[in-house]
Amino acid sequence: MAMVEGGTRSRLVRHALICGLLAAIVFPVYIAFVTSTHEASTMLQGVIPLLPGPDLVPTYARVLATGIPTFGDLPVATMMLNSLVMALGIAIGKIVISLLSAYAIVFFRFPLRMLWFWMIFATLMLPVEVRIVPTFQVVSDLGLLNSFGGLIVPLLASATATFLFRQFFLTIPDELIEAARVDGAGPIRFLVDVILPLSRTNIAALFVIMFAYGWNQYLWPLIVTTDPQMTTMLIGIQRALSGSDELTPWNLVMAMSLLALLPPLAVVLGMQRWFVKGLVDAEK
CATH class of the missing domain: 4.10.280 (MYOD Basic-Helix-Loop-Helix Domain, subunit B)
Incomplete structure (x- = not known):
């Protein structure tokens, strides 16, 4: 008792x-x-x-x-659309590039492949804040300022996602690879028919993380965009708080802040099952 x-x-x-x-x-x-x-x-x-x-x-x-x-009456719907396009572009782009990079490193034999992998992994020590000046110069030279390309492309590479995909690919049994080879599956077919179905939970977990990462970007959009029509949600909230000497319309600012929560919340709730499975699945 x-x-x-x-x-x-x-x-x-x-x-x-x-x-x-x-x-x-x-x-x-x-x-x-x-x-x-x-x-x-x-x-x-x-x-x-x-x-x-x-x-x-x-x-x-x-x-x-x-x-x-206090911020020029720019509709919040426009800011949300800008942030949504940026977040989706970054999330999808990071997953595609990282998955293909890990696939090449694990399943292809080419000279210095491990050196290339560790060079990719070393970029974890160089966040965008460290390389922001040369990155801005490249974006400016390419004419990508005030564009979704300028917002998305410099943030596409992800050493973290590449590392996670590599670690998962290393757990795929050699017997499965040999069976696919015996069936005549080439690299593309093996990727589409075997690797992608096995990676669904990993992709879902990374999508949630990368979407939140892209949605919450502040410094890079602040630097690369000067056109008010390209303003993202976080930039809009900051400028709404300090846009003029007038009294801050707190009711509007709070409404804007709550609206900024909705897309990441919807992604997390909508992909919760896949997200948790991708993080805790014992086989991963």
């Missing part, structure tokens, strides 16, 4: 701790939501309401259609 009571008490403590941590995470988001449903003047009264106000639909319709006055 004592052991049962101790186990029950332990579970209650764990559940209480989880609920407390969840509340600590969710409560600021809830306050942002409540703020977005009230007039901006309500936030200046010194007391933040805890219940939603009557301006939910007008506030979100306004920021999506006309934007925020």
Whole structure:
């Protein structure tokens, strides 16, 4: 009986701790939501309401259609589209390039292949912030400023994804490779019919991570874009907070911030099963 009571008490403590941590995470988001449903003047009264106000639909319709006055009334829908194209381009591009790179390193025999792999892996020590000046110069010389190409192409290479795909490919049994060779499968067919189906969970997990990485980019879009029509969500939020000497319209800023959460949240929830399986599958 004592052991049962101790186990029950332990579970209650764990559940209480989880609920407390969840509340600590969710409560600021809830306050942002409540703020977005009230007039901006309500936030200046010194007391933040805890219940939603009557301006939910007008506030979100306004920021999506006309934007925020302190940032030139650029529609948030345009910013979201820019960020979405950038995030999808980076995620898909990183996965394709990394998968093909790992495939070549593992399944092809060519001179200095391990040297090339470790050179790719060494780029982990050179994030975009370190190489931002020469990268900007190359993008400028290619005429890619203020374009999706300029936003996406310099961020496509991923040593992390290449390493993860390589480690997975090394676990593929030699018998499977020999069976495919006996069946007459060439490199392309082996990649499409064998490697890609086996890599689905890895691809899903990396897609979620890389999408969030692309969506949350701040420094590179800030440098490579000067056209307001190419503004991404994070840049828009920052400029909405410091765009002028006027009072900050906190209801609009909070609505914009919550809208910025939706695409990454949708990706995580939509691919949750594949994402978790890709991270914890014992065979991976």
